[in-house]
Amino acid sequence: MTYCVGIKLDAGLVFLSDSRTNAGLDQISTFRKMMVYEKAGDRFMVMLSAGNLSISQSVREILQVEKIDNPGGEPLTIWNAPSMFDAVRVLGSAVRRVYDQDGASLKQSGIDFNTSMIFGGQIKGEAMRLFLVYSAGNFIEATRETCFFQIGESKYGKPVLDRMVTPASGLDEAAKCALVSMDSTLKSNLSVGLPLDLLVYERDRFASDKIACIDEHNPYFHMIRSSWGQRLRPVFESIDAPRWDGGDTAHPLSTADCRYEPMRKITHPGEKLV
Template structure:
């Protein structure tokens, strides 16, 4: 399993991925799931991948050379595409090519064709864009209403993203939010693990030097892990306990619902409540 998140903001893009893969409890390995494609002053693209590792690696390899027919014009590749939409079309074609090559053999072995990817960046002449690519090669694009995508083991890290992120969120705050999201996932799921790859891209720069590999010794991430857990505990302890004795309370728990009747108890074998 894995966990990756991509965030699109007014100020730029944030990408974060773990590096754990496993094929059973005794076959846990480390493989990086982030790929960066950079052509200074022209284009900057990042690919995050989750799912079957052999599929993801094949897609990455084919993506470098995959071409889309462009009529009388030169074929479209990720290196000459004039828009991120065309670039993600090339990625979708690479996914479908791998499916054509390996899908039947995987199916005969009882293995699903399982791969999902986050692909985002900026090509000179247009705004930043972020896409979620499915195993069929189709994709959707991030919007102002949905400014982040997750792939892999996403449920544990989603609440903090939902509560914090907006398009106006700053890059550093979004990077912090992504790391808290990753920490929540690491805490609850052993199939996600260190080291992590974090990348922050500033809008219009077409390059990034804010790339870091985070292991268990990284001082900032160690601070995140200890501080977030402590603050959650403090916030939890600051919430009043429920009052069951009928006494006065600022936020009473006991009371009747305007819509639903109270739960009824079954007192003998012949009683029915339906």
């Protein structure tokens, strides 16, 4: 499996991906899930992928040369698309092309056509955009209300992103939050693993040199892994424990509710609660 996250901020974009794939407990390998497409001064795009590795690799290969019709002009590719919307349409076309090629054979083998991508960046002349692309090649776009996307094992790392990230967050703050999100996922799921790829893109630069490969020896990530849990403990312990007896507390647990009755117990075989 995998875990990838893409975050769109006012200041730029943050992308983070793991590199573990597995086809069973004894079939664990390392494959990068991040691809960077850069035409300095004109466009900068990043794709993160999750799902079936063979599908993702085929999509990556086809994406670089995929063309879609453009009435009245030359065919659109990711290299000449005038907008990120057009570029993600090219990606959707590449996904559908792989499905047309391999979908029937995969189905005959009992394998679902399972892939998803986060695709984001900026093309000169428009603002940054971030998309989530599904197995059918369709997609949705990040908004100010939902400024990040996750693919793969997303549930473990989502709470910290929900609580901390907003469009106004700084790039370094969002990168730190993404790494904490990844650490939470690594802690709870063995199918996600190091090394990680982290990329930070600053708005209107159309290039990025803020790219890091993070392994188990990386001092910054080691600090996050060791300090996050330790610093959560004092916060947890500072919260009052529940009081069942209605004693001296500003936050009683058992209170009367005008709508819901307390839970009733079944005390003999013939008793019904409904």
